[in-house]
Every structure is written in structure tokens, then in C-alpha cells.
Amino acid sequence: MIVRLLAAAAALLLAAPLPAQALPTEGELRAHIETLASDAFQGRQPGTQGEAMATQYIAQQMAQAGLQPGYGGNFFQPVALVERREGQARIRIGGADPAAPETAQLLLLGNMENVELAGAPVLFAGYGLDTGRDGEDSFADARFDGAVVLFLAGWPEGMDDGPSYRSRIASFRERGAQAAIGIIDPDLPWQAARAGMMFRQTYLASHVVAPVEGIMSAAMADALFAGIGRNYAGLEAMAAQEDFAPSILDVDMVINVTTPIDRFDGFNIVGRLPGSGNTGEAVLFTAHHDHFGICRPEGREDRICNGAVDNASGTAAVIEVARTIAAGPRPVRDILFVTTTAEELGLLGAIEFADHPPMPLDDIVAVFNLDTIAIAPRGAPVGIIGRGMTPLDDLIDTVAREAGRDIYTGLDVNAFVNRHDGWVFFERGVPAVMVGGSFTDPELRTGFLSGPYHAPEDEAEGLELGGAIEDVWLHIALGRAFADPARYRTPQR
Structure with missing residues (x-):
């Protein structure tokens, strides 16, 4: 049954912000992943009850973190979709x-x-x-x-x-x-x-x-x-x-x-952390929250594609990056936190956001997309999907070194540059990358892509989160650095 999600209840949106606290832990990251990738969320297919549950959960986490609704006074951006068979x-x-x-x-x-x-x-x-x-x-x-x-x-x-x-x-x-x-x-x-x-x-x-x-x-x-x-x-x-x-x-x-045609809505979730400087500019963090839902026919033992690594892990990371930055000193630039629908269907949620943004795209100075981050152990070098293609590289490398991370300069990871939501922004002239350690080890990368990727086996139980939590910490530092005009000037377009 198609679910058309309404705005979250007022009590949810008025939840009190969390107090300042230390960097997030693996346990906190795992708790989000286990919730989002649970069977109760039915694989988070756009337009289903499972996606409705996921988006309500994400909006609640953003509200509790102290973010403001980021889309026309709401956390929810409807994305009208059509499916034909x-x-x-x-x-x-x-x-x-x-x-x-x-x-x-x-x-x-x-x-x-x-x-x-x-x-x-x-x-x-x-x-x-x-x-x-x-x-x-x-x-x-x-x-x-x-x-x-x-x-x-x-x-x-x-x-x-x-x-x-x-x-x-x-x-x-x-x-x-x-x-x-x-x-x-x-x-x-x-x-x-x-x-x-x-x-x-x-x-x-x-x-x-x-x-x-x-x-x-x-x-x-x-x-x-x-x-x-x-x-x-x-x-x-x-x-x-x-x-x-x-x-x-x-x-x-x-x-x-x-032609049998279904019309339904998915939803992007948009939270905003206002900057202290009234610059009119923003840094954007994105991750897609959707997956393939009930993906095997009736009678199979495991029918749900839970999408724990892809991409409950990236969604969980955005939540923790938002919560931690919001609990600390207010950044100068605004920071937007967006989770998108229908990425698996062709980056559709990101396209809808980019076509109808809550602020001009020219005022977004950097986009960091988090996708499929729960693969590598701690100590994985930091790679950039999109290295050499934006003005973001130098400061990313500097921040990574400040965090004690090694740098992976190989360009082989750019093979994935058009396979994630950041590509939508890059095509429109906004500097956008994916940063982290998940894709810098070819053996680990291939093992996931040829194994549980897009299958019911991508579940939360037993996930390696050592590298993922280091990537969360890195993105907290990246958010603070790129939201500071003294460290990152407005890029030339």
C-alpha cells in the first residue's frame, strides 16, 4: 500500500536538543544502523510504510540534535514518483x-x-x-x-x-x-x-x-x-x-x-544548522536512506533487502555528524543535513532536491556524500571519490592528516564518481565528493560489491564499524573546517 507521509507531529519536532558531548562511539553508530536496517523497516523502499518509519526516525533524530526544519519550515521534502510496469x-x-x-x-x-x-x-x-x-x-x-x-x-x-x-x-x-x-x-x-x-x-x-x-x-x-x-x-x-x-x-x-502505472511519494529529510555568520552559504552533508524493500518472492526464507551497509550506515553517519556539530560551537556557515529517497532508482531524491533546493545551489560551497561506509576497519587511508575534480582536495587532505589519517591518492576510486548522490550536485557545478576509507581497499570493496551488496545478506549483525566511526569523526572535522570561511573560501564557479 502506498504511504503518503505527512509532517511529523509537533511534539516530535519540539524535542529538546541533546547537551554537548564527546565524539560519537561505535555503539551509537551501530544503534542507528540496527534500527534503520531492522526487519521492522522492511528495507526502506520509497513510498512504503518502511520508508515512512525510516523518515520519521531520521527527522526525530535531527530534531533532537537541535537542527531546524530545512525545507520550507518542514523536515520533509516530498518527492513525487511514477513507476510503470x-x-x-x-x-x-x-x-x-x-x-x-x-x-x-x-x-x-x-x-x-x-x-x-x-x-x-x-x-x-x-x-x-x-x-x-x-x-x-x-x-x-x-x-x-x-x-x-x-x-x-x-x-x-x-x-x-x-x-x-x-x-x-x-x-x-x-x-x-x-x-x-x-x-x-x-x-x-x-x-x-x-x-x-x-x-x-x-x-x-x-x-x-x-x-x-x-x-x-x-x-x-x-x-x-x-x-x-x-x-x-x-x-x-x-x-x-x-x-x-x-x-x-x-x-x-x-x-x-x-501500462500499469503507480504514482506515489518518497521523502527527502532536510535539517538545517544555522551558522553564526549570516553568510548566506552552506555546507551540505547527504546520504540516501532508501533501499530495495521486500526484494525476494513469497516463500523465500529471507525476503527483505535490509540495506545495512548500503545505506543505513551512511544515514547513521549523517545523524551523528549533525548531532555532534550541533552540540559544539556554532559554525560560521550554515550546514544542511539531507537524507534522500530513491537513490537506488537513479539518484531521484537528490535530483529533486537539486532541482528544488531550499537555497540557491550556488550558495552551497561543498557537498559531502556518505554512502556504504561500514566496510573497512580502523586505520584505513582516506580516499576521495572525485579527487582532482573539485577544489575541495587540499583542505580535505589537511583535515585528514590533522585527524591522524593516512591519505590515499589513487584515482581508481573515481570509477564510482557518478554512482552516488554527490554526482547530481557535481553536474550542476557544486563541488561534491565522497570521502573515507571504505573504497580504498580493493579487496574489501570487491568483497562487499560481489557479496551482500543489494541483497538480503546486507544486514546489521556483525558489521565492521571501526573504519566507519573514524569516517564519522573525519566528517565532523570536515564540517567544521568547510563551514569556516577563514579555512575555506567561497569557490570560484
Whole structure:
């Protein structure tokens, strides 16, 4: 059942701040992780009772730490989401259904529960690539307004890698196509193609999708276009011609698509610690609190993806960083503490926050994202995911050395730079990194990613928190340093 979370009760938000205290302990960090990753929270899937429980818990912790509501007078920022699933699809040519063999497959998704397209021009766009194999004859600026665009979802002969068919569908959508349908290479198994098309079919309600998007098998294309003397092999030959240009196919096509669609809200949690200097600037700490919920079918012994390391650990760290900084001397700059929803669905909560921030993004001087921190033991060197890409490195290294931490300068960890919420801010010109020891040991990193990652085995019991608590202490120091204009000047954008 979809849960639409309302504001927390007034008694919760008026809870008294905690008194000043020493640095947090492993036990305090573990208590948050065990709560957030418990079976009672059902894996914290966006829009569920489990996420509602998690967000209430986080908001309560922020209020008790003495943070102010950070989003329009509230701790909760609603994130409107849409999920669509495979339904039924039908294409008729000249008013008749094609005589399709059993190998003919069709997967179409609509932007509404029921969509019918009739009378639209049907345009064949070859491979749908922006440039030809020689880098010329680009039609990147072409418009396809109102058209049904068909394209070959593979790549031309001699091309070993290229844009995915989903990215090409998005390109045609952005250029006005009513429908964008890729014809799958016969060498790609249909189930693999289907899985690729259905990947991350949850998106922000503000995201625009074409009326119809999808894929069909080569056998379906053969059946559809037999009446006009076309088939997959012929379309492939057309696309291979040196002078190929998108062309209209002489067909009368009617498309009917039924798509099950769910609309629901996830929630970001936003707390604010006002600075003493009235600078109008802020440091931002983020972590995503969502995970995959009940992720195995009924009848399995363990059905819940609890997400203890990913990312109850990062969420717990944000809570403890907030609590400790708030209990000490007031920083000069504001500090925002945000936990996001729907990160696992494509960084969607972070995108919503960045698109509708409580303050101008240009006034956020640094973003520190905490994700999957409970891997390494104490003494792990500090790495920066995003090293060399922002002006943050020098002060991060200085603060880490002041904390007695070794520095890992390798750039291999930058392979993860676009796989966390910080990337959303980096793309918008805000300096954003992930800092810590979890990803600097390839063996530990690979062991987690190839093991319990995104599986029910990622549970709180027996977690190694030595490195995680050191990373919490480091982020407390980073928050104080970057919130001090004397230590970190406003970066040039």
C-alpha cells in the first residue's frame, strides 16, 4: 500500500536538543544502523510504510540534535514518483494484426495507463546514432515531432560500442517523437533486451516521457512490415548505406498500449544548522536512506533487502555528524543535513532536491556524500571519490592528516564518481565528493560489491564499524573546517 507521509507531529519536532558531548562511539553508530536496517523497516523502499518509519526516525533524530526544519519550515521534502510496469501492447498495420511467429516479441510502455496512436508518420532512423561512422552526416539537430520513430537497437558493423538503445529512445523523445521503438538485434536474447528496457522504470513525476517507448524483436519487425516488402535484413541494409538519411515508411500504423502505472511519494529529510555568520552559504552533508524493500518472492526464507551497509550506515553517519556539530560551537556557515529517497532508482531524491533546493545551489560551497561506509576497519587511508575534480582536495587532505589519517591518492576510486548522490550536485557545478576509507581497499570493496551488496545478506549483525566511526569523526572535522570561511573560501564557479 502506498504511504503518503505527512509532517511529523509537533511534539516530535519540539524535542529538546541533546547537551554537548564527546565524539560519537561505535555503539551509537551501530544503534542507528540496527534500527534503520531492522526487519521492522522492511528495507526502506520509497513510498512504503518502511520508508515512512525510516523518515520519521531520521527527522526525530535531527530534531533532537537541535537542527531546524530545512525545507520550507518542514523536515520533509516530498518527492513525487511514477513507476510503470509492462502491460499489453498491440501494433496493427493497415487495420490488421500481423501474422507474427512465436519468436515475435513486443514491449511498449505508455506515459499513461492507456495510449492509442493512429495516423502518425512512421519514420525509420537507421541506428539512431547522432553521427555516421565517419563522424559526418550528423542529424543530431533533426526534429521528429509527432512521428513514430523506428531504429535498429544494435550498432553498425565494425562498431564495438555505442549509446544504449534506452539513451537513443531518450534522444528521440527529446526531439519530439510520439513513439520511439528500437528493433533488437537478433543476436541479443529477448530476455536481456527486456531487462534493459525495464531497468529503472521509476522516475520523477516531473520527468517527461514520450507517449510510447519500447522495443520489438527482429521477428516482430519482419511480421509487421512484410506487407510493404520490408524486413529486418532490408532495414539493416538501408541503414548501412553511406548516404542513409531518416526516411518515412509507407505504412498505416495504429499502436495501442496499456501500462500499469503507480504514482506515489518518497521523502527527502532536510535539517538545517544555522551558522553564526549570516553568510548566506552552506555546507551540505547527504546520504540516501532508501533501499530495495521486500526484494525476494513469497516463500523465500529471507525476503527483505535490509540495506545495512548500503545505506543505513551512511544515514547513521549523517545523524551523528549533525548531532555532534550541533552540540559544539556554532559554525560560521550554515550546514544542511539531507537524507534522500530513491537513490537506488537513479539518484531521484537528490535530483529533486537539486532541482528544488531550499537555497540557491550556488550558495552551497561543498557537498559531502556518505554512502556504504561500514566496510573497512580502523586505520584505513582516506580516499576521495572525485579527487582532482573539485577544489575541495587540499583542505580535505589537511583535515585528514590533522585527524591522524593516512591519505590515499589513487584515482581508481573515481570509477564510482557518478554512482552516488554527490554526482547530481557535481553536474550542476557544486563541488561534491565522497570521502573515507571504505573504497580504498580493493579487496574489501570487491568483497562487499560481489557479496551482500543489494541483497538480503546486507544486514546489521556483525558489521565492521571501526573504519566507519573514524569516517564519522573525519566528517565532523570536515564540517567544521568547510563551514569556516577563514579555512575555506567561497569557490570560484
